[in-house]
Amino acid sequence: MLSLLENNGALRWLGKQLFNREDPAAFFDPLLASIDPMLVRQYVPARVVDIVDETADTRTFVLQPAPRWQGFAAGQHVNICIDIDGVRHNRTFSLSCSPRQWQQHGTVTLTIKRLPGGRVTNWMHDQLTIGTTLGLGEAFGEFLAPELPEPLLFIAGGSGITPVLSLLETLAADDFRAPVTLLYFVRTQADVIGAERLYALRQRWPAFTLTVVATDEGRTPQYLSDSHLDAVPGLSARRCYFCGPKGLMDLAGDLLYHRGIDEHRIHSTFFSAPKAALPDADLGGDVRFERSNVSVEASGDVALLEIAEAARLSPKYGCRMGICHQCSCRKTSGTVINRLTGKASGPGEESIQLCVSVPQGPVTVDL
Ligand code: FES
Known part of the structure; x- marks a missing residue:
């Protein structure tokens, strides 16, 4: 059976x-x-096999996915799904371990910070126990290590360190010899996530330089500045990776742009999806999911993915943030507004991402 x-x-x-x-x-x-x-x-079930405290508000959850899970590359993200009080929630997190951990031990880690008011992160910290099973999506994302050795600069802030930990441990295990520098911004030294792993990497990996900047521990706040970048040898030849709060990522982008770093040598990954301010009054309309023979009347700033799910349809999705394109679908008529950019689509047939497309008037979708 x-x-x-x-x-x-x-x-x-x-x-x-x-x-x-x-x-x-x-x-x-x-x-x-x-x-x-x-x-x-x-979805792929994954059992929680350990929970490790990282800082006062961050924990690492060690998961053992069912063997059919297809694995990941360092720096990628996954969606998880959890039922809380009978309601299914999906969230995207970065994997914080190296793929070797999955290959050798059949486990992966998610390192998750408790967000103020965050339904899922708070539930995970307060209710998720060892032995519980949650759903795991397949990995996705392009925040990947370079194929050939070249000097690297990572700039991370807070829990933006999680994909960087995965990348650093993978590079170290591959005996990556080009210089690698990490500038890691945290409020205080006690907020360093993955501290043991980072300090161990510094000990055993000669190519690696670690600078932790505790922004709130000086007389004045210590933000990323030219003086941090001046201390990185051979900066102009480095490939750069950013992950952290939007303010830090924007600042890093500006500083490197003014130093003439080619934007193609800069990789960044999201922390949370930016959202354009859309006027609610203009949004919504009759949505027809043609293949399913379902029609729904929608109103306000609600994306087609949520509208379809509310109509008990199950479209494919990944990040739910406009990044992975797993929810891409044909719109056959009507106008949608892209939630990330605030821009309107054309009125005719085209491919759209359901998770960030909000109908503006009647829309038909090939779903
Ligand atoms: S689910 Fe990832 S782009 Fe829509």
Whole structure:
């Protein structure tokens, strides 16, 4: 029975015979979850096997995904899904370990800071216990290590260190010999996330230089400045990676731009998706999901992905922030506003990202 339940083809056949439906997960997951949460098919189940305190407000969750999870490259992100009080929540986090940990031990880590008012991060800190199972998406993202050795500069702030930890440990394990500098901005030394791992890397990896800047510990706040960059040898030849709060990333981009660093040598990854201020009154309209034969009336600043889910459809998605393009879909008519840019689409047929597209008037989508 279990091997039948573990086989998607068999489930599809059974779902077709019993319910004339092709989406077996929606029917069988509740049954599978009651037998063993690791058997569900709609997402890859991952069991929490350890929880480690990093700082007063940050914890590392060690997860053991089911073997069918496809792995990741250093610097990538994953979506997780968690049911809280009967409501499913999806969030995107960076993996904080090296892919070797997954290959050798079958585990991965998410290092997560408690956000003020954050429904999911607070629940994870307060309620998630060892042995609990959550859903894990496949990894995505382009914040990746260079293919060939070249000098690197990482600038990270706060919990933006998480993909950087993954990259640094991977580079060190690959015996990356070009100079690598990390400028890491935290409020106080006690807020350094992954402190043991960073200090251990500094000890054992000669190419690595670590500078921790505790912004709130001086007489005046210590922000990223030209003096930090002046101390990086051979800066103009470095490939640069930023991850942190938007203010730090914008400042780093400006300072490096004025030093003539080519923008193609700068890589950054999100912390949270920027959002254009959209006038609510202009938004919404009749949305038709053509293939599903479902019509919905939407109003206000609600993206097509959320509208489809509220209509009990299950479009594919990844980051829900306009980054991964996994939710891309054909709009066959109507105008949508891109939530990130505030720009309007054309009225005709084109590819859109459901997670950041808000209807402005009637819209039809090939879903
Ligand atoms: S879900 Fe990633 S771009 Fe829409």
